[in-house]
Amino acid sequence: MNNFIFSIPTIAYFGKGQIEILGETIKTHGGSKVLLAYGGGSIKQNGIYGAILDQLHKAGLAYVELSGIQPNPRIESVEEGIATYRENGCDFILAVGGGSTLDACKAIAAGVKYEGQVHDLFVDESGISSKITAVAPLATILTMAGTGSELDMGGVITVGEDHKKKVVLHPLLNPKFSILDPEYTYTVPEYHSMAGVADILCHLMEQYFTPEGAAKVQDRMNEGVMKAVLEEAPKILADPKDYDARANIMWASSMALAGFQFVLGKPGFPFPLHGMGHELSSKYDMTHGVTLALLTPSWMRHTMSTAPEHLPVFARFARNVMDVREDDDAKAAEEGVKKLETFYSAIKMPANLREAGVKEEDLAVMAEKAVENGNLGILTSLGKDEVLQIMRMAF
Template identity: 85%
Template sequence: MNNFIFTIPTTAYFGKGQINILGNTIKSHGGSKVLLAYGGGSIKANGIYDATVSQLNGAGISFVELNGIQPNPRIESVEEGIRIYRDNNCDFILGVGGGSTLDACKAIAAGVKYDGPVTDLFVDESGISSRITAVAPLATILTMAGTGSELDMGGVITVGEDHKKKVVLHPLLNPKFSILDPEYTYTVPEHHSMAGVADILCHLMEQYFTPDVAATVQDRMNEGVMKAVLEEAPKILADPQDYDARANIMWASSMALAGFQFVLGKPGFPFPLHGMGHELSSMYDMTHGVTLALLTPSWMRHTISTAPQQLPIFAQFARNVMGVSEKDDTIAAEAGIEALEAFYAAIKMPANLREAGVKEEDLEVMAEKAVENGNLGILTSIGKDEALQIMRMAF
């Protein structure tokens, strides 16, 4: 196992009624004028907005609002948030929503402390956003489980006319605290709930499928969380207000990327599926988790074919996570992939790219864009040709 540093500076307030700590906890972090950021109108329809405002008013905290943050958040929302924060002399940011809102808030938090354009702050060749030296304090109220942004240091922002996905990543971007109330996810539509499940599962798998460096603790913990996701997601389909199922999925989302714990001690930080999936979101504005479900089985088969020495990790996944009992690694690995495909079908993900509305003539452009900053992957190298093969297989 390689050396690593592990820290999670975010405090998680998990469970029913945790909104009641909001006002005083913001004050304890020095907040007196808050930028309250959120997406569409759902938090007003389900009462979360009123509960948030009541907490702020009760603690004597003034606030201004940034609303309308889109799924796959745009740089324009980030720039507007920076302007509002500065014009109103804010000293704290509160993001209320799912991963898109939280990601935008992280970019805002960095941008308000930087003199140049916020586009300077995306990940560079160092692997982090090295120009970030200070950020505004940030807290989050999570309303949809999936991205893990409530307990990690990264965010993804959509930039430019070609909707390119860019990443902000820095330890300073960990929220000061996050409120995680599973009841706040009851009203999330089924499709988005299950897309969040696919996102969680892919976060876990992309940390799992790395070269073997005897990181046994990380892998066994990861397997347990993956199994929990497989078990709990169908319960939400059966009953959207199953508190324990919602709680387990929410906590799995947070744990999947908490301090990037399951990739600690491993080589690299590959996430090739995210690299390709972002291009589907960019071109088709496709829900992030759906893109990952569409690509994962094809990526798995491609990797086994081009790097057969990696077969044992896929066979291990099949046995330890998907419940396959086959002793032969090749047969076991394929059975595991088929079981994963059956799970995606059970949670109502599209069966292939064609069914999801992708045009075959767009595949080559997306493959090229996916690797424009370098090849993807760590088990096997994915350049344009390999990305195109994977996408065609998924088509």
């Protein structure tokens, strides 16, 4: 096992009614005037917005609002947030929503403390945003489980006319605290709830499918979380207000990327599926988790075919997570992929890229853009040709 440093500085307040700690906890972290950021306004319909304002008023906290943060958040929202924060003399950021709002607010938190353009703050060759030296304090209230942004140090922002995905990543961007109330996810539409499930599962899988090594604790913990996701997601489809199912999915989302715990001691985490999936989101504004569900089986089969020396890890996944009972590794691995496809179908993900509205003539351009900053992958190296092969298999 390789050396690693493990730290999760974010405090998680999990469960019903945790909103009650909001105002005083913001004050504990030095906040007196809050930038309250959210997306399209669903929080005003489901009562979360009112509960937040009650807590801010009770604590005597001033606030200004930044609304309208889009899915696949754009740099323009970040720039608007930076200007609003500065012009109103804010000293704390409260992000309310799913991963898009949380990611945008991380970029805002970094941008308000940086004298240059926020574009400068995306990741560099070191793998982190090295120009970040200070950030505004940030807290989150999660309303949709999936990205894990509530308990990690990264965010993804859409930049430019070609909607290129850029990453902001730094330990200072871990939220000061996150409120995780499963009841706040009851009203999330079925499609987006299940897209979040696919996102969680992919985070777990991309940390799991690494060369066989000595990180057994991480892998066994990961298997358990993956199995929980597979078991609990159908319960949400059956009853969107199943508290325990929502709670388990929410906590799985947070745990999947908490300090990148399941890849600790392993040789890196290039997340190849995310690298490809971001291009689908950029081109078609496709929901992030859906892109991952569409690509994962094809990536698995491509890797199993081109790098058969790694079949044992896919067979282990099949047996320990998908409950496959097959002694032959190749047969077990393929059966595991088929069971995964059955699961994606059960949670109503599109069957292939064509069904999702992708045009075949766009595949080559998306494959080229996916690797413009370098090849993807860890079990195998994915250049343009390999990415195109995977996309064609998924088509």
